[in-house]
Amino acid sequence: MTDEERLQEFEARIARGEKIEPGDWMPDEYRKQLVRMISQHAHSEIVGMLPEGKYITRAPNLRQKLVLLSKVQDEGGHGQYLYHAAETLGATREEMIDALLAGRAKYSSVFNYPSLSWADMGAIGWLVDGAAILNQTMLAKCSYGPYSRSMVRICTEEGFHKKQGMEMVIRYATQGTPKQKAMVQDAINRWWWPSLMMFGPHDANSPNSPQLVRWGVKTKTNDELRQEFVDEMVSALHAVGLSVPDPDLRYDTATGHWLSGEIDWDEFWRVVKGDGPCNEERLEARRKAHDEGRWVREALTAYAQRKTQG
Amino acid sequence: MDTQWPRYEVFEKERPDWPHRNAGSVHAPDGEMALLNARDVFVRRPNCLSLWVVPSDQVFSKTIQELAEDDSWWSAPADASAAVEKYLAFQKQGQRAGETFVIHAGEVEARSLAEAMSRALETFSHENVFVWWVCPDRTVTKSEADDAPSMFEPAHSKTYRQPNTYRVVTQMQQLKTGLALIGEEEE
DSSP, X not given: OOHHHHHHHHHHHHHTTOOBOTTSOOXXXXXXXXXXXXXXXXXXXXXXXXXXXXXXXXXXXXXXXXXXXXXXXXXXHHHHHHHHHHHTTTOOHHHHHHHHHTTOSOOOGGGGSOOOSTHHHHHIIIIIHHHHHHHHHHHTTOSBHHHHHHHHHHHHHHHHHHHHHHHHHHHHHHHSOHHHHHHHHHHHHHHHHHHXXXXXXXXXXXXXXXXXXXXXXXXXXXXXXXXXXXXXXXXHHHHTTOOOSOTTOEEETTTTEEEOOOOXXXXXXXXXXXXXXXXXXXXXXXXXXXXXXXXHHHHHHHHHHHHHHO | OOOOOOEEEEEEEOSTTSOOEEEEEEEOSSHHHHHHHHHHHHOSSSOOSEEEEEEGGGOEEEEHHHHHHOOGGGSSOOOTTSOOEEEEEEEEEOSSOXXXXXXXXXXXXXXXXXXXXXXXXXXXXXXXXXXXXXXXXGGOEEOOGGGHHHHHGGGGGOGGGSXXXXXXXXXXXXHHTTOOOOOGGGO
């Protein structure tokens, strides 16, 4: 079979809704795009533990502490599911971790913003996880079996991540003291725009999108997902008495959509390219964790070797 | 670059009437640690009764596309003097199922991975099967029934991991319709 015939068969399988599995033929570009997306997604889960992990020791009560601990622990697990999915495409764990620690790998820029108050735990859960879940629900239908299955598992487990954030924001906004209300509004103000940026560049500036849609990796475009997010969040934030930090935001009666103002794309690209408020700090924290865990890895390796040597 | 250790495929059994099914993989220096890592990575929620781990390099895998296009894997017959041993066979059944990859189909006796694959292909139904796996039973590390309470039961008390602990959908409906908010204490 020629590559052209194989490509036709591959695209026909995807059109029929079949999953592509490790071992099946796939175009090099499909493999390459998936490794790029999945490894970035895995790194995002791992780096995403940091802005929230900082607050585990600062939670105001035991229940909040348990909730936050579980959420951060899930994120570590989700990173592992995704590294596994990338490995089925030939990427190695060593290469991926090395690229992250060396600063060569990308991850979601939203985690390069600082978490400045306890209310950020609510805003991150509701906005950042809310945005991530929209993307991940789409990817759960993706044509590559291992990525799709990781996403199904992650979406099931992350149901509570968004809800615990929403619960906290609702409580502070509707029942909180004036100080708590101001704190949660400030958190929403700071996380709103980074959350909108999570969906990536506009469709017109997203060169990979059409091919990813054709190959069943994505089923919606960046702008479509972002619009879903804006529509859901604006009405919900208004319902709890909070405002959205966008002077150009308006409701379009003709389409029934909330139309947001323009994202600061200069800021977006600056943070993507490494010059965000916390890029250095995040990588430094990962390197520190990797270095400080070295003795554990060495001890386990020595233990395993001694067992095989009897 | 330091090593992340070999990969182990992880199989979990979620209900008494369900077979073990592949959940993903972990890295570990040996089977014992792989089992513990698998528990931490895949069983943060209370739906596991038993875990198996097997080194990825002990798994022989064929998709139906590979089987249709290439039979060279079976060209060399197994060493006739090799000992016959037990192999586990797994299948991916169905093409659209969201969460399930290969599930445990049963056992075959064989002298090599290739022979085990061919026995599995003879023994088990091909209907709606898309991927076949075999691995030697002796390379699998299995959780012990005695260890199940300590490994899996603590997850049961962590109800805050379940989305239905949070009443936010109702709260949001009440806020949008202008009703008074029901406090958490009324759950």
